[in-house]
Amino acid sequence: MGAFYCAICRQTSFSGKAHIFGKSHQSKLKVVLVKFLEKVKEARRTIKTPQVEKYDCTQHQRRFWCYCCGVEVERDVTDGNLTVLFGGLLEHMATPEHRKGTHAFWWENKADPKLKGKFIVTEEESERFKTEVAKALESFEEKEDELIKQQATLIRAREQHRQEVLQSLTEVFLTSQELSSGNNGGQQKDNNGCPQLIIEKGRQSVVPA
Ligand SMILES: [Zn+2]
Ligand SMILES: [Zn+2]
Structure with missing residues:
Protein backbone atom coordinates (compact mmCIF):
# COMPACT_ATOMS: atom_id res chain seq x y z
CA MET A 1 0.00 0.00 0.00
CA GLY A 2 1.66 3.19 -1.21
CA ALA A 3 1.14 6.74 0.02
CA PHE A 4 -1.44 8.85 -1.82
CA TYR A 5 -3.10 12.21 -1.40
CA CYS A 6 -6.81 12.00 -0.58
CA ALA A 7 -8.58 15.05 -2.06
CA ILE A 8 -11.70 14.43 0.03
CA CYS A 9 -9.87 14.34 3.36
CA ARG A 10 -7.20 16.76 2.12
CA GLN A 11 -4.41 14.69 3.56
CA THR A 12 -1.81 12.16 2.55
CA SER A 13 -2.72 8.64 3.52
CA PHE A 14 -0.37 5.70 3.87
CA SER A 15 -3.00 3.06 4.27
CA GLY A 16 -4.26 2.85 0.67
CA LYS A 17 -7.60 1.08 0.24
CA ALA A 18 -8.06 0.79 4.00
CA HIS A 19 -8.31 4.60 4.12
CA ILE A 20 -11.01 4.68 1.43
CA PHE A 21 -13.13 2.10 3.25
CA GLY A 22 -12.45 3.72 6.62
CA LYS A 23 -15.18 5.52 8.61
CA SER A 24 -13.43 8.90 8.54
CA HIS A 25 -13.08 8.98 4.75
CA GLN A 26 -16.59 7.68 4.14
CA SER A 27 -18.20 10.25 6.43
CA LYS A 28 -16.22 13.12 4.84
CA LEU A 29 -17.20 11.80 1.42
CA LYS A 30 -20.86 11.89 2.44
CA VAL A 31 -20.58 15.53 3.53
CA VAL A 32 -18.85 16.49 0.27
CA LEU A 33 -21.44 14.70 -1.85
CA VAL A 34 -24.41 16.16 0.05
CA LYS A 35 -23.09 19.71 -0.50
CA PHE A 36 -22.24 19.00 -4.12
CA LEU A 37 -25.65 17.45 -4.69
CA GLU A 38 -27.40 20.56 -3.35
CA LYS A 39 -25.78 22.64 -6.07
CA VAL A 40 -26.48 20.03 -8.71
CA LYS A 41 -30.16 19.85 -7.70
CA GLU A 42 -30.43 23.64 -7.86
CA ALA A 43 -28.92 23.52 -11.36
CA ARG A 44 -31.12 20.66 -12.49
CA ARG A 45 -34.24 22.60 -11.54
CA THR A 46 -33.33 25.14 -14.25
CA ILE A 47 -33.25 22.54 -17.06
CA LYS A 48 -36.96 23.06 -17.71
CA THR A 49 -37.00 26.73 -16.76
CA PRO A 50 -33.61 28.32 -17.39
CA GLN A 51 -32.86 31.54 -15.54
CA VAL A 52 -31.67 34.36 -17.76
CA GLU A 53 -30.32 37.58 -16.30
CA LYS A 54 -28.58 40.70 -17.49
CA TYR A 55 -24.81 40.15 -17.14
CA ASP A 56 -23.39 41.62 -13.97
CA CYS A 57 -19.64 41.21 -13.52
CA THR A 58 -19.97 41.21 -9.72
CA GLN A 59 -22.60 38.48 -9.75
CA HIS A 60 -21.71 36.02 -12.42
CA GLN A 61 -18.23 34.81 -11.78
CA ARG A 62 -19.17 32.02 -9.49
CA ARG A 63 -17.19 28.87 -9.90
CA PHE A 64 -17.64 25.44 -8.47
CA TRP A 65 -15.26 22.64 -7.78
CA CYS A 66 -16.13 19.39 -9.52
CA TYR A 67 -14.91 16.66 -7.20
CA CYS A 68 -15.50 14.02 -9.86
CA CYS A 69 -13.05 15.64 -12.31
CA GLY A 70 -10.87 17.51 -9.83
CA VAL A 71 -11.32 20.77 -11.78
CA GLU A 72 -12.86 24.18 -11.20
CA VAL A 73 -15.69 25.06 -13.58
CA GLU A 74 -17.66 28.28 -14.26
CA ARG A 75 -21.13 27.93 -12.79
CA ASP A 76 -22.91 30.22 -15.27
CA VAL A 77 -22.63 30.87 -18.97
CA THR A 78 -22.50 34.39 -20.38
CA ASP A 79 -21.88 36.22 -23.64
CA GLY A 80 -21.04 39.41 -21.73
CA ASN A 81 -24.58 40.71 -22.21
CA LEU A 82 -26.88 38.03 -20.85
CA THR A 83 -26.15 35.25 -18.38
CA VAL A 84 -27.72 31.83 -18.12
CA LEU A 85 -27.49 30.78 -14.48
CA PHE A 86 -26.07 27.28 -13.90
CA GLY A 87 -25.45 26.95 -17.65
CA GLY A 88 -21.76 26.19 -17.07
CA LEU A 89 -22.43 23.58 -14.42
CA LEU A 90 -25.04 21.75 -16.52
CA GLU A 91 -22.88 21.91 -19.62
CA HIS A 92 -19.93 20.46 -17.72
CA MET A 93 -22.00 17.67 -16.20
CA ALA A 94 -23.12 16.61 -19.66
CA THR A 95 -19.58 16.20 -21.07
CA PRO A 96 -18.09 12.73 -21.68
CA GLU A 97 -15.08 13.81 -19.57
CA HIS A 98 -17.30 14.43 -16.57
CA ARG A 99 -19.10 11.13 -17.10
CA LYS A 100 -15.77 9.32 -17.13
CA GLY A 101 -14.55 11.33 -14.14
CA THR A 102 -17.69 10.49 -12.18
CA HIS A 103 -17.37 6.76 -12.80
CA ALA A 104 -13.72 6.86 -11.76
CA PHE A 105 -14.47 8.96 -8.67
CA TRP A 106 -17.23 6.59 -7.55
CA TRP A 107 -14.98 3.59 -8.06
CA GLU A 108 -11.97 5.12 -6.31
CA ASN A 109 -13.93 6.42 -3.34
CA LYS A 110 -16.40 3.56 -2.97
CA ALA A 111 -19.24 6.07 -2.96
CA ASP A 112 -22.92 5.13 -2.82
CA PRO A 113 -23.80 3.80 -6.30
CA LYS A 114 -27.41 4.98 -5.95
CA LEU A 115 -26.23 8.62 -5.97
CA LYS A 116 -24.03 8.43 -9.05
CA GLY A 117 -26.78 9.07 -11.62
CA LYS A 118 -27.70 12.34 -9.91
CA PHE A 119 -24.31 13.83 -10.82
CA ILE A 120 -24.51 13.13 -14.53
CA VAL A 121 -26.62 15.16 -16.97
CA THR A 122 -27.92 12.93 -19.76
CA GLU A 123 -27.84 13.86 -23.42
CA GLU A 124 -31.62 14.13 -23.40
CA GLU A 125 -31.56 16.58 -20.46
CA SER A 126 -28.82 18.56 -22.16
CA GLU A 127 -30.87 18.88 -25.38
CA ARG A 128 -33.93 19.92 -23.40
CA PHE A 129 -31.88 22.57 -21.59
CA LYS A 130 -30.54 23.99 -24.87
CA THR A 131 -34.06 24.24 -26.31
CA GLU A 132 -35.41 25.93 -23.18
CA VAL A 133 -32.44 28.33 -23.02
CA ALA A 134 -33.12 29.46 -26.60
CA LYS A 135 -36.76 30.17 -25.68
CA ALA A 136 -35.80 31.91 -22.44
CA GLU A 146 -40.87 46.28 -24.45
CA LEU A 147 -39.18 47.96 -21.48
CA ILE A 148 -37.06 50.13 -23.79
CA LYS A 149 -40.20 51.17 -25.71
CA GLN A 150 -41.97 52.10 -22.46
CA GLN A 151 -38.96 54.14 -21.33
CA ALA A 152 -38.80 55.93 -24.69
CA THR A 153 -42.50 56.85 -24.41
CA LEU A 154 -41.90 58.15 -20.90
CA ILE A 155 -38.92 60.23 -22.00
CA ARG A 156 -40.93 61.71 -24.91
CA ALA A 157 -43.81 62.60 -22.57
CA ARG A 158 -41.41 64.28 -20.13
CA GLU A 159 -39.74 66.21 -22.96
CA GLN A 160 -43.12 67.40 -24.24
CA HIS A 161 -44.11 68.50 -20.73
CA ARG A 162 -40.80 70.35 -20.37
CA GLN A 163 -41.38 72.11 -23.72
CA GLU A 164 -44.89 73.13 -22.65
CA VAL A 165 -43.64 74.56 -19.36
CA LEU A 166 -40.86 76.41 -21.19
CA GLN A 167 -43.37 77.77 -23.72
CA SER A 168 -45.76 79.09 -21.06
CA LEU A 169 -42.86 80.65 -19.10
CA THR A 170 -41.68 82.39 -22.27
CA GLU A 171 -45.19 83.73 -22.84
CA VAL A 172 -45.40 85.07 -19.28
CA PHE A 173 -41.99 86.73 -19.68
CA LEU A 174 -42.88 88.31 -23.01
CA THR A 175 -46.21 89.61 -21.67
CA SER A 176 -44.55 91.19 -18.63
CA GLN A 177 -41.90 92.71 -20.88
CA GLU A 178 -44.53 94.22 -23.14
CA LEU A 179 -46.32 95.64 -20.11
CA SER A 180 -43.21 97.25 -18.65
CA SER A 181 -42.05 98.74 -21.94
CA GLY A 182 -45.57 100.08 -22.56
CA ASN A 183 -45.68 101.76 -19.12
CA ASN A 184 -42.34 103.49 -19.59
CA GLY A 185 -42.68 104.74 -23.17
CA GLY A 186 -40.12 102.47 -24.84
CA GLN A 187 -36.46 102.11 -24.05
CA GLN A 188 -34.79 104.10 -21.33
CA LYS A 189 -31.07 104.58 -21.01
CA ASP A 190 -28.95 106.43 -18.50
CA ASN A 191 -26.27 108.93 -19.48
CA ASN A 192 -23.81 106.16 -20.36
CA GLY A 193 -26.27 104.45 -22.70
CA CYS A 194 -26.65 101.48 -20.33
CA PRO A 195 -30.01 99.89 -19.59
CA GLN A 196 -31.63 101.31 -16.44
CA LEU A 197 -33.04 99.35 -13.63
CA ILE A 198 -36.63 100.42 -13.30
CA ILE A 199 -38.38 99.87 -10.03
CA GLU A 200 -42.10 100.36 -10.00
CA LYS A 201 -44.80 99.05 -7.67
CA GLY A 202 -42.34 96.64 -6.13
CA ARG A 203 -41.58 94.99 -9.49
CA GLN A 204 -38.07 94.90 -10.88
CA SER A 205 -37.18 94.62 -14.50
CA VAL A 206 -34.24 95.46 -16.69
CA VAL A 207 -35.07 97.46 -19.76
CA PRO A 208 -33.13 95.99 -22.67
CA ALA A 209 -30.54 98.21 -24.34
ZN1 LIG B 1 -9.99 10.29 2.44
ZN1 LIG C 1 -16.76 17.02 -13.59
Missing part, protein backbone atom coordinates in the same frame (compact mmCIF):
# COMPACT_ATOMS: atom_id res chain seq x y z
CA LEU A 137 -33.29 34.17 -24.22
CA GLU A 138 -35.88 35.13 -26.81
CA SER A 139 -38.55 36.02 -24.27
CA PHE A 140 -35.99 37.92 -22.16
CA GLU A 141 -35.06 40.03 -25.19
CA GLU A 142 -38.73 40.63 -26.02
CA LYS A 143 -39.38 41.83 -22.48
CA GLU A 144 -36.34 44.07 -22.68
CA ASP A 145 -37.47 45.58 -26.00
Whole structure:
Protein backbone atom coordinates (compact mmCIF):
# COMPACT_ATOMS: atom_id res chain seq x y z
CA MET A 1 0.00 0.00 0.00
CA GLY A 2 1.66 3.19 -1.21
CA ALA A 3 1.14 6.74 0.02
CA PHE A 4 -1.44 8.85 -1.82
CA TYR A 5 -3.10 12.21 -1.40
CA CYS A 6 -6.81 12.00 -0.58
CA ALA A 7 -8.58 15.05 -2.06
CA ILE A 8 -11.70 14.43 0.03
CA CYS A 9 -9.87 14.34 3.36
CA ARG A 10 -7.20 16.76 2.12
CA GLN A 11 -4.41 14.69 3.56
CA THR A 12 -1.81 12.16 2.55
CA SER A 13 -2.72 8.64 3.52
CA PHE A 14 -0.37 5.70 3.87
CA SER A 15 -3.00 3.06 4.27
CA GLY A 16 -4.26 2.85 0.67
CA LYS A 17 -7.60 1.08 0.24
CA ALA A 18 -8.06 0.79 4.00
CA HIS A 19 -8.31 4.60 4.12
CA ILE A 20 -11.01 4.68 1.43
CA PHE A 21 -13.13 2.10 3.25
CA GLY A 22 -12.45 3.72 6.62
CA LYS A 23 -15.18 5.52 8.61
CA SER A 24 -13.43 8.90 8.54
CA HIS A 25 -13.08 8.98 4.75
CA GLN A 26 -16.59 7.68 4.14
CA SER A 27 -18.20 10.25 6.43
CA LYS A 28 -16.22 13.12 4.84
CA LEU A 29 -17.20 11.80 1.42
CA LYS A 30 -20.86 11.89 2.44
CA VAL A 31 -20.58 15.53 3.53
CA VAL A 32 -18.85 16.49 0.27
CA LEU A 33 -21.44 14.70 -1.85
CA VAL A 34 -24.41 16.16 0.05
CA LYS A 35 -23.09 19.71 -0.50
CA PHE A 36 -22.24 19.00 -4.12
CA LEU A 37 -25.65 17.45 -4.69
CA GLU A 38 -27.40 20.56 -3.35
CA LYS A 39 -25.78 22.64 -6.07
CA VAL A 40 -26.48 20.03 -8.71
CA LYS A 41 -30.16 19.85 -7.70
CA GLU A 42 -30.43 23.64 -7.86
CA ALA A 43 -28.92 23.52 -11.36
CA ARG A 44 -31.12 20.66 -12.49
CA ARG A 45 -34.24 22.60 -11.54
CA THR A 46 -33.33 25.14 -14.25
CA ILE A 47 -33.25 22.54 -17.06
CA LYS A 48 -36.96 23.06 -17.71
CA THR A 49 -37.00 26.73 -16.76
CA PRO A 50 -33.61 28.32 -17.39
CA GLN A 51 -32.86 31.54 -15.54
CA VAL A 52 -31.67 34.36 -17.76
CA GLU A 53 -30.32 37.58 -16.30
CA LYS A 54 -28.58 40.70 -17.49
CA TYR A 55 -24.81 40.15 -17.14
CA ASP A 56 -23.39 41.62 -13.97
CA CYS A 57 -19.64 41.21 -13.52
CA THR A 58 -19.97 41.21 -9.72
CA GLN A 59 -22.60 38.48 -9.75
CA HIS A 60 -21.71 36.02 -12.42
CA GLN A 61 -18.23 34.81 -11.78
CA ARG A 62 -19.17 32.02 -9.49
CA ARG A 63 -17.19 28.87 -9.90
CA PHE A 64 -17.64 25.44 -8.47
CA TRP A 65 -15.26 22.64 -7.78
CA CYS A 66 -16.13 19.39 -9.52
CA TYR A 67 -14.91 16.66 -7.20
CA CYS A 68 -15.50 14.02 -9.86
CA CYS A 69 -13.05 15.64 -12.31
CA GLY A 70 -10.87 17.51 -9.83
CA VAL A 71 -11.32 20.77 -11.78
CA GLU A 72 -12.86 24.18 -11.20
CA VAL A 73 -15.69 25.06 -13.58
CA GLU A 74 -17.66 28.28 -14.26
CA ARG A 75 -21.13 27.93 -12.79
CA ASP A 76 -22.91 30.22 -15.27
CA VAL A 77 -22.63 30.87 -18.97
CA THR A 78 -22.50 34.39 -20.38
CA ASP A 79 -21.88 36.22 -23.64
CA GLY A 80 -21.04 39.41 -21.73
CA ASN A 81 -24.58 40.71 -22.21
CA LEU A 82 -26.88 38.03 -20.85
CA THR A 83 -26.15 35.25 -18.38
CA VAL A 84 -27.72 31.83 -18.12
CA LEU A 85 -27.49 30.78 -14.48
CA PHE A 86 -26.07 27.28 -13.90
CA GLY A 87 -25.45 26.95 -17.65
CA GLY A 88 -21.76 26.19 -17.07
CA LEU A 89 -22.43 23.58 -14.42
CA LEU A 90 -25.04 21.75 -16.52
CA GLU A 91 -22.88 21.91 -19.62
CA HIS A 92 -19.93 20.46 -17.72
CA MET A 93 -22.00 17.67 -16.20
CA ALA A 94 -23.12 16.61 -19.66
CA THR A 95 -19.58 16.20 -21.07
CA PRO A 96 -18.09 12.73 -21.68
CA GLU A 97 -15.08 13.81 -19.57
CA HIS A 98 -17.30 14.43 -16.57
CA ARG A 99 -19.10 11.13 -17.10
CA LYS A 100 -15.77 9.32 -17.13
CA GLY A 101 -14.55 11.33 -14.14
CA THR A 102 -17.69 10.49 -12.18
CA HIS A 103 -17.37 6.76 -12.80
CA ALA A 104 -13.72 6.86 -11.76
CA PHE A 105 -14.47 8.96 -8.67
CA TRP A 106 -17.23 6.59 -7.55
CA TRP A 107 -14.98 3.59 -8.06
CA GLU A 108 -11.97 5.12 -6.31
CA ASN A 109 -13.93 6.42 -3.34
CA LYS A 110 -16.40 3.56 -2.97
CA ALA A 111 -19.24 6.07 -2.96
CA ASP A 112 -22.92 5.13 -2.82
CA PRO A 113 -23.80 3.80 -6.30
CA LYS A 114 -27.41 4.98 -5.95
CA LEU A 115 -26.23 8.62 -5.97
CA LYS A 116 -24.03 8.43 -9.05
CA GLY A 117 -26.78 9.07 -11.62
CA LYS A 118 -27.70 12.34 -9.91
CA PHE A 119 -24.31 13.83 -10.82
CA ILE A 120 -24.51 13.13 -14.53
CA VAL A 121 -26.62 15.16 -16.97
CA THR A 122 -27.92 12.93 -19.76
CA GLU A 123 -27.84 13.86 -23.42
CA GLU A 124 -31.62 14.13 -23.40
CA GLU A 125 -31.56 16.58 -20.46
CA SER A 126 -28.82 18.56 -22.16
CA GLU A 127 -30.87 18.88 -25.38
CA ARG A 128 -33.93 19.92 -23.40
CA PHE A 129 -31.88 22.57 -21.59
CA LYS A 130 -30.54 23.99 -24.87
CA THR A 131 -34.06 24.24 -26.31
CA GLU A 132 -35.41 25.93 -23.18
CA VAL A 133 -32.44 28.33 -23.02
CA ALA A 134 -33.12 29.46 -26.60
CA LYS A 135 -36.76 30.17 -25.68
CA ALA A 136 -35.80 31.91 -22.44
CA LEU A 137 -33.29 34.17 -24.22
CA GLU A 138 -35.88 35.13 -26.81
CA SER A 139 -38.55 36.02 -24.27
CA PHE A 140 -35.99 37.92 -22.16
CA GLU A 141 -35.06 40.03 -25.19
CA GLU A 142 -38.73 40.63 -26.02
CA LYS A 143 -39.38 41.83 -22.48
CA GLU A 144 -36.34 44.07 -22.68
CA ASP A 145 -37.47 45.58 -26.00
CA GLU A 146 -40.87 46.28 -24.45
CA LEU A 147 -39.18 47.96 -21.48
CA ILE A 148 -37.06 50.13 -23.79
CA LYS A 149 -40.20 51.17 -25.71
CA GLN A 150 -41.97 52.10 -22.46
CA GLN A 151 -38.96 54.14 -21.33
CA ALA A 152 -38.80 55.93 -24.69
CA THR A 153 -42.50 56.85 -24.41
CA LEU A 154 -41.90 58.15 -20.90
CA ILE A 155 -38.92 60.23 -22.00
CA ARG A 156 -40.93 61.71 -24.91
CA ALA A 157 -43.81 62.60 -22.57
CA ARG A 158 -41.41 64.28 -20.13
CA GLU A 159 -39.74 66.21 -22.96
CA GLN A 160 -43.12 67.40 -24.24
CA HIS A 161 -44.11 68.50 -20.73
CA ARG A 162 -40.80 70.35 -20.37
CA GLN A 163 -41.38 72.11 -23.72
CA GLU A 164 -44.89 73.13 -22.65
CA VAL A 165 -43.64 74.56 -19.36
CA LEU A 166 -40.86 76.41 -21.19
CA GLN A 167 -43.37 77.77 -23.72
CA SER A 168 -45.76 79.09 -21.06
CA LEU A 169 -42.86 80.65 -19.10
CA THR A 170 -41.68 82.39 -22.27
CA GLU A 171 -45.19 83.73 -22.84
CA VAL A 172 -45.40 85.07 -19.28
CA PHE A 173 -41.99 86.73 -19.68
CA LEU A 174 -42.88 88.31 -23.01
CA THR A 175 -46.21 89.61 -21.67
CA SER A 176 -44.55 91.19 -18.63
CA GLN A 177 -41.90 92.71 -20.88
CA GLU A 178 -44.53 94.22 -23.14
CA LEU A 179 -46.32 95.64 -20.11
CA SER A 180 -43.21 97.25 -18.65
CA SER A 181 -42.05 98.74 -21.94
CA GLY A 182 -45.57 100.08 -22.56
CA ASN A 183 -45.68 101.76 -19.12
CA ASN A 184 -42.34 103.49 -19.59
CA GLY A 185 -42.68 104.74 -23.17
CA GLY A 186 -40.12 102.47 -24.84
CA GLN A 187 -36.46 102.11 -24.05
CA GLN A 188 -34.79 104.10 -21.33
CA LYS A 189 -31.07 104.58 -21.01
CA ASP A 190 -28.95 106.43 -18.50
CA ASN A 191 -26.27 108.93 -19.48
CA ASN A 192 -23.81 106.16 -20.36
CA GLY A 193 -26.27 104.45 -22.70
CA CYS A 194 -26.65 101.48 -20.33
CA PRO A 195 -30.01 99.89 -19.59
CA GLN A 196 -31.63 101.31 -16.44
CA LEU A 197 -33.04 99.35 -13.63
CA ILE A 198 -36.63 100.42 -13.30
CA ILE A 199 -38.38 99.87 -10.03
CA GLU A 200 -42.10 100.36 -10.00
CA LYS A 201 -44.80 99.05 -7.67
CA GLY A 202 -42.34 96.64 -6.13
CA ARG A 203 -41.58 94.99 -9.49
CA GLN A 204 -38.07 94.90 -10.88
CA SER A 205 -37.18 94.62 -14.50
CA VAL A 206 -34.24 95.46 -16.69
CA VAL A 207 -35.07 97.46 -19.76
CA PRO A 208 -33.13 95.99 -22.67
CA ALA A 209 -30.54 98.21 -24.34
ZN1 LIG B 1 -9.99 10.29 2.44
ZN1 LIG C 1 -16.76 17.02 -13.59
